[in-house]
Amino acid sequence: MSSTVAHAASASWVAVTFAHISPHETSYILATLISASILDLDHLFYLIRDRAMYRKRGYRGNLHNARSVFHELLGLLIGGAVSALLFLADRRLAQVVFVAFAIHIVQDWIVGKSRPLAPMDNTEVQFFSLTFKQKIWVDIIILILFGVLWIAYLAAYL
Amino acid sequence: MAFFEKRLPLPDVNPSFYSTLGIALSVLFLYAETPLPKALIIGLALLADWIDGATARRYGGSSKDGYLADAMADRASEALIFAAEAGTVVGQAFFVLWMINVALTFYSIRINKHWLLPLRFSYLLILIAQGT
Numbered sequence: 504m505s506s507t508v509a510h511a512a513s514a515s516w517v518a519v520t521f522a523h524i525s526p527h528e529t530s531y532i533l534a535t536l537i538s539a540s541i542l543d544l545d546h547l548f549y550l551i552r553d554r555a556m557y558r559k560r561g562y563r564g565n566l567h568n569a570r571s572v573f574h575e576l577l578g579l580l581i582g583g584a585v586s587a588l589l590f591l592a593d594r595r596l597a598q599v600v601f602v603a604f605a606i607h608i609v610q611d612w613i614v615g616k617s618r619p620l621a622p623m624d625n626t627e628v629q630f631f632s633l634t635f636k637q638k639i640w641v642d643i644i645i646l647i648l649f650g651v652l653w654i655a656y657l658a659a660y661l
Numbered sequence: 662m663a664f665f666e667k668r669l670p671l672p673d674v675n676p677s678f679y680s681t682l683g684i685a686l687s688v689l690f691l692y693a694e695t696p697l698p699k700a701l702i703i704g705l706a707l708l709a710d711w712i713d714g715a716t717a718r719r720y721g722g723s724s725k726d727g728y729l730a731d732a733m734a735d736r737a738s739e740a741l742i743f744a745a746e747a748g749t750v751v752g753q754a755f756f757v758l759w760m761i762n763v764a765l766t767f768y769s770i771r772i773n774k775h776w777l778l779p780l781r782f783s784y785l786l787i788l789i790a791q792g793t
Contacts, residue, residue, distance in 0.1 A: 521691035
């Protein structure tokens, strides 16, 4: 799983650039940053609830247990339904919010372990078997790459 | 398709590599603005999806979690493509069909049968028709 900052930086950049959002449209940018990172709030709930287990086993390799169905296929479907409703009020907002939200989920699917059919079926799926060190590197590369892309995006409008 | 699949030189790599490539192409689709590049990207994403399955079948990687990974990648790819196309009435209809497809994914696993809508392929045909 990538860090929340890496999700926010990458998913929101894709959302704002694909929809041609200018840096002056701060409400859209804020919305993408929130939708790209809000999903990680569910980790807090599980980390607090299962703190005894995490203290015993450690966080490394166990963080995929600290995620709700919002991180799975059902979450993608709920995100789609919410943005379909949002679409009735503001089409652009609905698109950028959904794209940022979907990219966060997809990043976690690719980098970490997931249970796509939860809560109906708890079969675990892992796209790539990455070590903790490799995940850290993926995070660092995403942060550097999208840090540069954010600077380029903002500089282009100055 | 089976004829081509048997003769296709496929390297023994993790099929998820192709699934990830399909998702990356769907992110690229967000930036495509005319029917031709859109059709090309969807075509490549479908090809990546097919090679992913072919690799799994050839090297004995077919399993429930492999099928699930493939289904996840397909739904993610469709989500991004139809979110990008939600500016048109056809795109909106496909976005609704994508939501039905997610529900069908759960149903397919439950009944152990592949009951899904070929949304990207159908949309590819629409794009080709628009482009000609």
